[in-house]
Amino acid sequence: MKKIAFFAFVLILGQGAFSQDSLWPPLDNSPMDMAYYPVDYPLLKIKKSTIDPPMVRVIYSRPQVKGRVIFGELVEYGKVWRLGANEDTEIEFFKDARIGNTKIKKGKYSLFAIPYQDKWTIILNRDLDSWGAFAYDQKKDVLRTDVKIEKNDPVEAFTMVFVKSGNGANLVIAWENIKTVLPISF
Secondary structure, three states: OHHHHHHHHHHHHHHHHHHHHOOOOOOOOOOEEEEEEOOOHHHHHHOOOOOOOOOEEEEEEOOEOOOOOOEOOOEOOOOOEOOOOOEOEEEEEOOOEEEOOEEEOOEEEEEEEEEOOOEEEEEEEOOOOOEOOOOOOHHHEEEEEEEEEEEEEEEEEEEEEEEEEOOEEEEEEEEEEEEEEEEEEO
16 A cells, blocks of 8 residues: 555656646757857956956857758858847947947847858847847848858857957857858947
8 A cells, every 4th residue: 555655646746747847948959158258258247357348248049050051051042040040149239339330339239141152241130039030120230241251160059259359359150161250349
């Protein structure tokens, strides 16, 4: 009798645990990540090595190559792409900046690209909180600028990082065997 009662108790607990697990969404195949400039901003803040806000931050999801051909197939040439996966990639400037000859005001923007075989057109757009490029509206563009692409060693997970440059930072974007750089000055 004790064995039956114990088995029933374990079964009830198991159902409760299963019910709670079913409340949570499954893990995303393309986890969200964040890159700052200055690069180690969160650590600098924790160590109280800075009291200034960061200059720029990008929030994006990181899809994986997983043996697929990315550029020209999964990400089609000549079509707007959200620069990552899932929700639109978001870039936030904590102070006014400049990209090329265009002044970018402090604030949040969505970040897109139109990849081509020899260049990418990088786009900053005022529309936020969308999923993918399905609702992309060119009328809300703040910036369109062309950047060169170059062949790169293979990068499995889509990656964005800031690298210090003379008067600002370069946003380096890499995936599959392609890399591009978006210069930002402050």
